[in-house]
Amino acid sequence: xxxxxxxxxxxxxxxxxxxxxPYNEHSVEAKVYWDGVxxxxxxxxxxxxxxxxxxxxxxASKKVFVRNLKPGQKFRIYAFKPGMLGIGxxxxxxxxxxxxxxxxxxxxxxxxxxxxxxxxxxxxxYSGEWFTSKDxxxxxxGAIIKFTSPNKAKVQxxxxxxxxxxxxNARQSLxxxxxxxFNKNGVGEFWFxxxxxxxxxxxxxxxxxxKVTLEVSYPDYLPExxxxxxxxxxxxxxxxxxxxxxxxxxxxx
Numbered sequence: 001x002x003x004x005x006x007x008x009x010x011x012x013x014x015x016x017x018x019x020x021x022p023y024n025e026h027s028v029e030a031k032v033y034w035d036g037v038x039x040x041x042x043x044x045x046x047x048x049x050x051x052x053x054x055x056x057x058x059x060a061s062k063k064v065f066v067r068n069l070k071p072g073q074k075f076r077i078y079a080f081k082p083g084m085l086g087i088g089x090x091x092x093x094x095x096x097x098x099x100x101x102x103x104x105x106x107x108x109x110x111x112x113x114x115x116x117x118x119x120x121x122x123x124x125x126y127s128g129e130w131f132t133s134k135d136x137x138x139x140x141x142g143a144i145i146k147f148t149s150p151n152k153a154k155v156q157x158x159x160x161x162x163x164x165x166x167x168x169n170a171r172q173s174l175x176x177x178x179x180x181x182f183n184k185n186g187v188g189e190f191w192f193x194x195x196x197x198x199x200x201x202x203x204x205x206x207x208x209x210x211k212v213t214l215e216v217s218y219p220d221y222l223p224e225x226x227x228x229x230x231x232x233x234x235x236x237x238x239x240x241x242x243x244x245x246x247x248x249x250x251x252x253x
Contacts, residue, residue, distance in 0.1 A: 137167035173231030
């Protein structure tokens with residue numbers, strides 16, 4: 001058998017008019033939230049205007065007046081300068097009693113950084129049905145992976161434990177669907193129940209180099225495994241083939 005190896009401050013100039021966009025407190029589809037509002041990459045704080053305060057554009061070290069900001073407006077903070085807070089695009093306000101400045105926790109900032117690393121990892125490309133051979137009707141082990149966010153996927157394992165020589169009349173065992181959280185290295189661990197034999201197994205999925213590795217074990221101390229008869233094979237299984245898109249893999253002898 002062959003194997004296989006919220007919104008940023010955006011300045012817009014139109015007919016000499018500068019438009020500033022405060023952030024929306026009800027933004028949706030945010031990755032990381034801070035008091036209900038999306039915390040953006042590069043954001044180091046938030047600003048609430050308490051009293052009318054001037055907005056400046058920096059020209060070298062010179063402050064150029066742009067317009068007045070109104071009480072109640074809120075902006076994300078992206079930079080500090082002595083006595084000033086940067087709200088993006090080279091625009092600043094004075095850091096004084098006319099504004100309220102707040103910073104997120106270190107844990108929140110770390111969470112944003114992790115989200116960016118996960119996006120760079122591109123784990124969503126592993127969504128699909130993976131198996132140990134190009135023909136999923138033959139005996140082997142598979143995983144159905146469907147990412148719902150940069151690091152979370154719905155996973156269901158299956159084992160085809162018997163079939164006719166031509167692949168017909170295949171016997172299949174499925175695990176219960178599980179939501180799995182993956183780290184930035186593409187590793188996710190979870191427990192599952194096998195429907196045909198009723199065994200309880202522990203699985204680790206490793207998504208790396210356009211290949212999927214599935215590690216399965218059935219701990220003998222669990223009562224579900226007293227009379228172990230596993231159909232989703234125990235051990236380390238290399239899932240080289242993405243069903244429906246075999247060209248995704250580099251085939252080697």
